Amino acid sequence: MIAKIFSCAVLGIDGFTIEVEVDISGGLPAFDLIGLPDPSVKEARERVRSAIRNSGFEFPLSRITVNLAPADIKKEGPAFDLAIAVAILIASGQIPYTQNLHHAVIVGELSLDGNLREIPGTLAIASSYANNNQPQTDLFVPACNAEEASLIKNIQVRGVESLEQMVDYLIGKLDIPITTPKPEQVNQNDQQILDMSEIKGQENAKRALEISAAGAHNLIFYGPPGTGKTMLARRLPTILPPPSLDEMLEITRVHSVAGKLPAGTPLITERPFRSPHHTSSMVGITGGGKIPRPGEVSLAHRGVLFLDELPEFNRELLETLRQPLEDRNVTITRSAATLQFPADFIFASSMNPCPCGNFGDPRHACRCSHYQIQRYRSRLSGPLLDRIDIQIEVPRMDYTDLEKPTAAENSATIRERVQKARLMQTHRLQGSNTITNSEMNPSQVKKYCALNTEGRALIKQAFNQLGMSMRAYNRILKVSRTIADLEGSENIETSHLAEAIQYRNLDRELFK
Numbered sequence: 001m002i003a004k005i006f007s008c009a010v011l012g013i014d015g016f017t018i019e020v021e022v023d024i025s026g027g028l029p030a031f032d033l034i035g036l037p038d039p040s041v042k043e044a045r046e047r048v049r050s051a052i053r054n055s056g057f058e059f060p061l062s063r064i065t066v067n068l069a070p071a072d073i074k075k076e077g078p079a080f081d082l083a084i085a086v087a088i089l090i091a092s093g094q095i096p097y098t099q100n101l102h103h104a105v106i107v108g109e110l111s112l113d114g115n116l117r118e119i120p121g122t123l124a125i126a127s128s129y130a131n132n133n134q135p136q137t138d139l140f141v142p143a144c145n146a147e148e149a150s151l152i153k154n155i156q157v158r159g160v161e162s163l164e165q166m167v168d169y170l171i172g173k174l175d176i177p178i179t180t181p182k183p184e185q186v187n188q189n190d191q192q193i194l195d196m197s198e199i200k201g202q203e204n205a206k207r208a209l210e211i212s213a214a215g216a217h218n219l220i221f222y223g224p225p226g227t228g229k230t231m232l233a234r235r236l237p238t239i240l241p242p243p244s245l246d247e248m249l250e251i252t253r254v255h256s257v258a259g260k261l262p263a264g265t266p267l268i269t270e271r272p273f274r275s276p277h278h279t280s281s282m283v284g285i286t287g288g289g290k291i292p293r294p295g296e297v298s299l300a301h302r303g304v305l306f307l308d309e310l311p312e313f314n315r316e317l318l319e320t321l322r323q324p325l326e327d328r329n330v331t332i333t334r335s336a337a338t339l340q341f342p343a344d345f346i347f348a349s350s351m352n353p354c355p356c357g358n359f360g361d362p363r364h365a366c367r368c369s370h371y372q373i374q375r376y377r378s379r380l381s382g383p384l385l386d387r388i389d390i391q392i393e394v395p396r397m398d399y400t401d402l403e404k405p406t407a408a409e410n411s412a413t414i415r416e417r418v419q420k421a422r423l424m425q426t427h428r429l430q431g432s433n434t435i436t437n438s439e440m441n442p443s444q445v446k447k448y449c450a451l452n453t454e455g456r457a458l459i460k461q462a463f464n465q466l467g468m469s470m471r472a473y474n475r476i477l478k479v480s481r482t483i484a485d486l487e488g489s490e491n492i493e494t495s496h497l498a499e500a501i502q503y504r505n506l507d508r509e510l511f512k
């Protein structure tokens with residue numbers, strides 16, 4: 001007898017329907033899995049066999065063939081277990097095929113005792129059924145994933161505890177209720193306890209951080225050790241506007257596929273801040289692997305990717321950032337398919353001016369040789385630096401800065417200004433896909449970043465003196481647009497432009 005059940009595979013951040021066909025025929029007992037399964041799927045045989053037995057059913061001693069169709073999608077992971085087990089029970093006549101299976105999609109990993117385990121990517125699976133025109137899908141997922149999947153509208157999600165419970169539902173013995181999303185649970189992390197008011201002095205660096213947040217511009221802090229570069233960058237998320245619901249879903253989807261959704265957090269409600277170590281692997285940063293998973297650039301989607309001590313990172317690894325920084329997504333090519341993960345983040349980084357950190361400091365002698373300094377700086381390529389709009393020095397402070405009685409501004413106050421500036425961008429860019437100034441395409445730059453005569457003369461002079469690239473030119477205009485927005489000015493004044501130009505300091509210093 002043959003039975004067919006629908007399940008779902010995740011490729012990248014999208015779900016694809018998989019038909020699980022089971023045929024049970026006479027002959028010597030065998031259990032074959034076909035349809036381009038990965039070895040991790042083949043292990044399902046052992047789990048399904050034990051789960052069926054331990055749930056009080058019989059595992060048929062016949063020739064069992066499981067086909068996962070279509071064959072051209074590579075299937076990975078344990079998510080087909082539950083669908084295979086149900087199909088075997090139907091094909092062996094132990095339970096009937098019922099009407100409610102017509103529009104059912106079943107996913108879940110079985111443990112040997114028949115209980116269901118958590119699987120990654122249920123939000124991605126649910127999203128891929130939300131927009132189809134067919135009758136509403138009944139999506140069966142492990143109970144611990146149900147809340148996450150239920151965030152998607154237009155789809156009925158039911159959380160299943162075990163194979164036995166699934167069977168009881170199918171034969172009408174009990175109901176598995178539809179999961180309704182709970183009020184948003186806030187993802188508690190240390191971002192909330194960090195605040196800009198903790199940073200003394202460094203007013204220029206704080207201003208740069210505010211501009212970066214307002215227009216989503218990339219930035220780098222450079223300066224001697226212990227001046228607050230890392231401290232400043234870590235507080236960037238505290239002044240960013242909270243994500244919209246759509247953005248929250250995008251962020252959660254990536255984390256869900258990566259299996260990195262914190263326990264008890266069905267929806268991530270804050271912008272991510274990712275700070276990978278410089279020893280991280282290429283796959284860890286950009287994504288990929290045998291079962292392609294999002295890397296740090298995608299986990300930072302809609303938030304901040306912070307690379308501390310930038311020159312310590314492998315140069316080759318830094319070069320791979322060029323593509324996502326430009327395209328705002330990352331492309332992963334594998335033999336079976338080319339996948340794309342979203343990667344729209346603010347790129348923040350820090351560096352010392354030289355290996356000992358004292359180069360250019362009037363009060364400390366630099367111990368590095370010319371060669372060492374050159375080598376250190378050459379790890380950053382010109383093209384990478386070209387993509388960093390705001391390059392700001394964080395110098396050693398004077399003692400008077402430390403003793404200032406006035407308290408520094410807190411994150412909430414700065415965030416208010418950032419939100420006002422973002423609102424101006426939203427109005428201006430309405431109807432396009434662009435959200436922030438940094439994302440404007442060349443025609444939008446031309447339209448919204450017009451300069452007056454004085455401004456044009458100034459940028460011409462800077463363009464020639466700095467030997468600026470077209471990209472740097474466009475980026476300077478975008479930053480000046482943001483500076484004007486922070487001031488509530490519709491026109492870009494010369495002072496706005498001048499400030500934007502001076503943020504390209506490193507271009508001058510490192511690559512002259």
Ligand SMILES: Nc1ncnc2c1ncn2[C@@H]1O[C@H](COP(=O)(O)OP(=O)(O)OP(=O)(O)O)[C@@H](O)[C@H]1O
Pocket residue numbers: 198199200201202223224225226227228229230231232350351352
């Ligand atoms: N401007 C500041 N206001 C208050 N505390 C500061 C400031 N700058 C540095 N600190 C203190 O010094 C510590 C080190 O700062 P931080 O790690 O940000 O330095 P850094 O510039 O990143 O140095 P390095 O180049 O060595 O990485 C912080 O944890 C903080 O306690």
Ligand SMILES: [Mg+2]
Pocket residue numbers: 229230231308309350
């Ligand atoms: Mg640091």
